[in-house]
Amino acid sequence: MNTKELLGAMQKSLIALLILIACSLAISFVSPLQSASALEVTSITAAPNSEDGREILGSVPTRMSLRASADNQEEITSITIRVPEVALDREMAKTTVLDGVKRLDISAEVVSLDKNTLQFNFDTPVPPTSDLLLEIYEVAFPGDGGAIPVQFSYETTQGSKDFTEYEKPIQVTPVSLSQQIASWLNSQGWVQAWNSNTFLNLFLNPAIFVTSAPVVFKGWLTALAIVVLAFPAAIPIGFLLALMRMSKIWLVKVLASTYVNIIRGTPMFLQIYIAFFGLPLLGLQVDNFVLGCFVMAFNSSAYLCEIFRAGIQSIQKGQFEAARSLGMNSAQTMIFIIVPQAVKRVIPTMTNELILLYKDTSLLASVGIMESVMYAKTITAATGNITPYIVAAGFYLIVTLPMSRITRKMEESTFAKSAKRKAQRKKEDTNDDSDDDDNTTHHNKKGSWQPTVDHEKDVLAIKTADL
Amino acid sequence: MAIDNTDAIIKVEHLTKSFGHTEVLKDVSLEVYRGEVVVLLGPSGSGKSTLLRCINMLEVPTSGKILFEGTDITKKSVNINKIREHLGMVFQNFNLFPHLTAKSNVMIAQRKVLKRSKEEAEKNAVKQLARVNLANRVDYYPSELSGGQQQRVAIARALAMDPHVMLFDEVTSALDPELVRGILDIMRELASEGMTMMIVTHELNFARDVADHIIFMEKGHIVERGAPEQIFNNPESERTKAFLGNIY
Numbered sequence: 001m002n003t004k005e006l007l008g009a010m011q012k013s014l015i016a017l018l019i020l021i022a023c024s025l026a027i028s029f030v031s032p033l034q035s036a037s038a039l040e041v042t043s044i045t046a047a048p049n050s051e052d053g054r055e056i057l058g059s060v061p062t063r064m065s066l067r068a069s070a071d072n073q074e075e076i077t078s079i080t081i082r083v084p085e086v087a088l089d090r091e092m093a094k095t096t097v098l099d100g101v102k103r104l105d106i107s108a109e110v111v112s113l114d115k116n117t118l119q120f121n122f123d124t125p126v127p128p129t130s131d132l133l134l135e136i137y138e139v140a141f142p143g144d145g146g147a148i149p150v151q152f153s154y155e156t157t158q159g160s161k162d163f164t165e166y167e168k169p170i171q172v173t174p175v176s177l178s179q180q181i182a183s184w185l186n187s188q189g190w191v192q193a194w195n196s197n198t199f200l201n202l203f204l205n206p207a208i209f210v211t212s213a214p215v216v217f218k219g220w221l222t223a224l225a226i227v228v229l230a231f232p233a234a235i236p237i238g239f240l241l242a243l244m245r246m247s248k249i250w251l252v253k254v255l256a257s258t259y260v261n262i263i264r265g266t267p268m269f270l271q272i273y274i275a276f277f278g279l280p281l282l283g284l285q286v287d288n289f290v291l292g293c294f295v296m297a298f299n300s301s302a303y304l305c306e307i308f309r310a311g312i313q314s315i316q317k318g319q320f321e322a323a324r325s326l327g328m329n330s331a332q333t334m335i336f337i338i339v340p341q342a343v344k345r346v347i348p349t350m351t352n353e354l355i356l357l358y359k360d361t362s363l364l365a366s367v368g369i370m371e372s373v374m375y376a377k378t379i380t381a382a383t384g385n386i387t388p389y390i391v392a393a394g395f396y397l398i399v400t401l402p403m404s405r406i407t408r409k410m411e412e413s414t415f416a417k418s419a420k421r422k423a424q425r426k427k428e429d430t431n432d433d434s435d436d437d438d439n440t441t442h443h444n445k446k447g448s449w450q451p452t453v454d455h456e457k458d459v460l461a462i463k464t465a466d467l
Numbered sequence: 468m469a470i471d472n473t474d475a476i477i478k479v480e481h482l483t484k485s486f487g488h489t490e491v492l493k494d495v496s497l498e499v500y501r502g503e504v505v506v507l508l509g510p511s512g513s514g515k516s517t518l519l520r521c522i523n524m525l526e527v528p529t530s531g532k533i534l535f536e537g538t539d540i541t542k543k544s545v546n547i548n549k550i551r552e553h554l555g556m557v558f559q560n561f562n563l564f565p566h567l568t569a570k571s572n573v574m575i576a577q578r579k580v581l582k583r584s585k586e587e588a589e590k591n592a593v594k595q596l597a598r599v600n601l602a603n604r605v606d607y608y609p610s611e612l613s614g615g616q617q618q619r620v621a622i623a624r625a626l627a628m629d630p631h632v633m634l635f636d637e638v639t640s641a642l643d644p645e646l647v648r649g650i651l652d653i654m655r656e657l658a659s660e661g662m663t664m665m666i667v668t669h670e671l672n673f674a675r676d677v678a679d680h681i682i683f684m685e686k687g688h689i690v691e692r693g694a695p696e697q698i699f700n701n702p703e704s705e706r707t708k709a710f711l712g713n714i715y
Contacts, residue, residue, distance in 0.1 A: 316562075318558060319562060321562060322556075322562035322563070324525065324551065325554070326551065326576035326624070326628060327549070327581075328580055332579050336575055337564055337575075341564075341566050421610075
């Protein structure tokens, strides 16, 4: 091969190389927007608004932000953000443009294209290599949560780009109905007016009322469960104690009296502490709820003991004598004669004890049993608002008010019922032509006569018994 | 009605009873024969009622013996409930069970103590209530009945147990005078049927009519005893004389 041939080959390849470069250059100049974006969106996020600061809750207003950088040679003139199904308020939009760490004096006029779309029109085109931060406050995502897609588009001095969906949708955690209602409430004018009053806001904040109700309700169920388990358990224990206290055997009597006096003579709060902190130290691990039921049952049994004792002792001695003189043993006398009469008399007082027991479940909050007060306390600690306690009070009243009403009704009906029956009998008697020595003339007078049953005294005896 | 003087159904021997330091019965001895009507008379506080209540052990005697059909019922080994089945008692204050109807009052001990069937107890209850003229009051509660009616239910309740002896403790004292007669008539009828009875009463005419034997007590002692004619016509003790004189 000669030198001329070699040169010719080199020339050919050089030309080919040049053509290649020219081609690639031409391509790059013809379609500038396709090769690299003028606007590089780095993130579209929303600020976490849950209590633990980790989640984005639906329904609860939060801040949404779009971060981007103007990458290319071009200047950005406007950016449009659209979030389907989420209302965006132009009043709540904020624009920040940075060049490195320097803030540029560029602001944007925000236009609402429709309910879900905001367009940021910059007063000065955003120069390349600057960073953009667009924020929209008070954005409430749908309450049922899910992945919320965000779309954006922008315009440069040289053209516009169509809407594209950002690769990472915003993950929104669904919220409960109550929280949705609360958010709705908070957006209402009357609620805001209401909350402007310090007292109303602090004690009866509507939104907190709504959000705490279902939580406190859970605690209320716990309290009810404790009562439903503890009270029926306390009844037989209390009855047994009452029998023991009336026993003729000295030791049995002293045992029961000591127990009753200690329980009634010490605060329940202390009893709860002793049980809850003492048993674990003894190495006994009992479930909190179960232990709570036990403490309540044993406490209540002491009070029930005194109620039963008073009830039994309010039955006249003659009833015991009549039953025994018929050959009934003491158990039969108790079961068939005394208890049926005593039950009637002690039911109102027992209901009072039930109300007391129910209210006392709140003391279990001190050892961490999740009942109404404990839940209310948790919310109050987080919100600094007293409303949850008011809600808890409401839940207590739901039970206590009707119960005390029932008690009063029962007390009244004990008298009313017998009076009604008596009146009915009197009517029957007038149509009764049977031969009866003391029927017609004296019946009315004697009909209501009760030998030595002094009802008022008996009732008083029962009422004072548990003082 | 024949009284069998060899068959003492109740025999009280040297009975004393004290409440604390107060001696209510002092060395009382007596016998009640089968078919006999014994009336205990005496002023208030003389121990008549306590004596009657000792006989079915509602009061536990301090000392002495009480033999019922030959068994010393003061002994701890005796099942007193078994004895009481045969000792019907009627109280001054009726002591009906207020939560039960008249019929149920009469039925309950038959059912629970004598273990009679419901039908049997009910049949007997209706029969006993009819016997005391209360057939039309079986479903009434005690509070719906007059005092006299309540006392008759109480008598029916005791009779339903088929007692060997009936004890009446001032059964007419809580009643208005016009209601007393009905109760006394029933007791007379029982006496005429041969029921053995011990009666504490203040109705002297009734005592005179119905008694086979009268015991006059004062301050825990038996002061005098005998047939009604003797006690009423020729009382030996001054105390009896004074008592009967005061009342007549």
